Amino acid sequence: MECQDYGLTRNTERDNLNLNPLQRGGMLPQEAKKALLEYADGYSVCDYCAGRLDQIPTPSITGFLEDLAQFINVDEVRTTHGARESKFAVMHALCEPGDTIIVDGNAHYTTHLAAERNGIKMIEVPNNEHPEYAITPESYKETLENAIDNKIDLKLALLTHVDGNYGNLTDAKKIGEIAHKAGIPIILNCAYSMGRLPIDAKELNMDFVVGSGHKSLAASGPIGVLGMKEEYVDTILRHSKRHGVKEVEMLGCTSRGAPIATLMASLPHVKDRVKHWDEEVRKTINFVRQMEEIEGVKQVGKRPKEHDLTRFETPIFDKIAENHTRRGFFLYEELKKRNIVGIKRGQTKWFKCSVYGFSEEQVNYIANSFKEIVDKYME
Incomplete structure (x- = not known):
């Protein structure tokens, strides 16, 4: 044939x-290229899996996730199939169809799709148009407060740390503080920042941070990162009633081969390059x-x-x-x-x-x- x-x-x-x-x-260092060959086969990291990807001891995915959580300063972290899946999981866990969230006007299209797939309405914070197209804390606060004044019950806020159109770095710390003062949990989309520049989720006043291994963490994709505060762990990582060990929002397991192997192998390289x-x-x-x-x-x-x-x-x-x-x-x-x-x-x-x-x-x-x-x- x-x-x-x-x-x-x-x-x-x-x-x-x-x-x-x-x-x-997303360029792989040599260590990750070696891991890519070692774990190129489909379920290649699952030889010693007892039911949960994050608990696999060999290769030490457990140890890696602990190091990753420390690197971005979150209480718990999981890998997903991409930043979009991370955003979707948080929205799905915290919101019901018909709920409203606030997002920045420079948000990636996957933010919109994640909300649409969840049946969630969005209020957008406008940018300041040409030539900056910036999302400012003042504009975010004004849009959020207008929504509250109009009796809209905002269930979640999302901020794009660095947008994919203009490369604008937002003032995440101030905007995180604004959301918290309003009692609204907030996600920071770090697809273009986590792995390129230092990320400290707690210092930035974020409840959740999402990252993209193939965009900014020197990994073979697709793979994402979802970091969270302790208070949301039980909600985001709730277990299945039928398959007790499995986490529902993760659909049991996520990356099971080359993506997570390369992400693991690249972490020392990434830790150094953000310096x-x-x-x-x-x-x-x-x-x-x-x-x-x-x-x-x-x-x-x-x-x-x-x-x-x-x-x-x-x-x-x-x-x-x-x-x-x-x-x-x-x-x-x-x-x-x-x-x-x-x-x-x-x-x-x-x-x-x-x-x-x-x-x-x-x-x-x-x-x-x-x-x-x-x-x-x-x-």
Whole structure:
């Protein structure tokens, strides 16, 4: 029988500099790549399972979860299939269909889907629009208090720590305090922050934190993290009435192979790299400075940058595309010639990117490549 070629060969990282902010924090260190091979088979971590994933002694998932909980400063932690599943589990445990929650206007689409799947209504905190698109504590407080004044019983609050559109880092500590003063439990979505920068859930006044292993914790996905305070453990991790050892919101067990093995193997690497977060921010600010030396290019979002995910308005590339035979695809193709990938095909009016994890020399090379492309077509 002839075998089907599904195009599974991938050399993106081996041969190129990948600017995709979705992937920068998910790059595996060597230790995790070794674990990936060891635990590539489906249920490969379940050889010594007595019924609960979090209690498996070999490999020591139990010990890992204890270390992970300490790393993000929560009382209890579980892995899930992704940040979206973590959000869904909390909403499902704390809310009933028809209940209302408050979310920030920069929330990821998966926040909306998790609420929709639970039959929950949402009130959105607006951002302050162009050019910052920021979620401020003042706006969050005003929206929350307006809802309470209108006799709306808010069951839960959610804040996106760093949004995926502009890379704005929110003031989680202040907003967590606002929610607590109102007596509302709050989730912090750390999909773009947990594993890139230090997270201390209790210091940030959060009842729950969710993370993404494949986005920011150097793991092979999909895998998520759900951390919580002690007071919510019995509710979120309630046991099945029929299968007593199983936790209902976790549907018994979550990741059972390569995702959790790589997350475990990467934890020492991640613990070390968050110590260098200030350096990553400095490199990003330097990259923004160099990019804005190009006529018309402007960083959108809060300034100065506090996170690596960066959005640029790039009218000059759109102008070039108008007269180029390849139209909007020219930028992707010119970058690919220079071994730079991660900007979406056909995108020239604006784009998102990240230089997280690159050396200073690589950052300069990337910025200079954009300048060279402009010079080539705007002589």
